[in-house]
Amino acid sequence: xxxxxxxxxxxxxxxxxxxxxxxxxxxxxxxxxxxxxxxxxxxxxxxxxxxxxxxxxxxxxxxxxxxxxxxxxxxxxxxxxxxxxxxxxxxxxxxxxxxxxxxxxxxxxxxxxxxxxxxxxxxxxxxxxxxxxxxxxxxxxxxxxxxxxxxxxxxxxx
Ligand SMILES: Nc1ncnc2c1ncn2[C@@H]1O[C@H](COP(=O)(O)OP(=O)(O)O)[C@@H](O)[C@H]1O
Ligand SMILES: [Mg+2]
Numbered sequence: 001x002x003x004x005x006x007x008x009x010x011x012x013x014x015x016x017x018x019x020x021x022x023x024x025x026x027x028x029x030x031x032x033x034x035x036x037x038x039x040x041x042x043x044x045x046x047x048x049x050x051x052x053x054x055x056x057x058x059x060x061x062x063x064x065x066x067x068x069x070x071x072x073x074x075x076x077x078x079x080x081x082x083x084x085x086x087x088x089x090x091x092x093x094x095x096x097x098x099x100x101x102x103x104x105x106x107x108x109x110x111x112x113x114x115x116x117x118x119x120x121x122x123x124x125x126x127x128x129x130x131x132x133x134x135x136x137x138x139x140x141x142x143x144x145x146x147x148x149x150x151x152x153x154x155x156x157x158x
Contacts, residue, residue, distance in 0.1 A: 018103035025052025036060035
């Protein structure tokens with residue numbers, strides 16, 4: 001009998017892994033609001049269109065991200081919240097797995113605008129299907145993460 005096992009392409013593996021974190025649009029809202037709280041936000045706006053299937057936008061006034069961090073944040077297992085296994089026993093943040101943004105970017109088109117506290121210039125990054133489509137400097141902005149026109153609708157349908 002011939003061999004039947006194949007390694008899945010990264011894009012498919014990413015979408016399967018994303019399903020563990022993002023089961024429905026409400027999961028996106030939960031993860032983004034938790035990130036805003038972890039960033040020390042005092043004010044969080046949540047804008048939802050079509051029950052989250054078309055657009056979810058979370059805007060916060062937390063500490064924001066640098067240009068490099070904004071890009072790294074979408075990698076799997078990329079987090080600023082823990083460094084080693086021992087940190088798991090002293091968690092003080094809502095998130096720590098470094099998987100939420102990578103998972104969201106695997107199942108939806110994402111636009112992030114962010115600026116670090118005290119900086120004049122921020123960054124805007126657009127990601128689709130886990131691929132960075134563009135990154136550019138923008139004027140000082142609050143942190144705004146928007147998911148829209150989900151191209152993997154089955155993976156985020158409620
Ligand atoms: N709203 C935000 N403001 C500032 N930093 C953020 C925000 N959202 C995400 N980040 C940064 O991106 C990283 C990755 O986020 P995420 O994928 O949700 O993983 P986790 O929250 O488990 O660390 C966070 O550790 C944090 O450093
Ligand atoms: Mg998180």
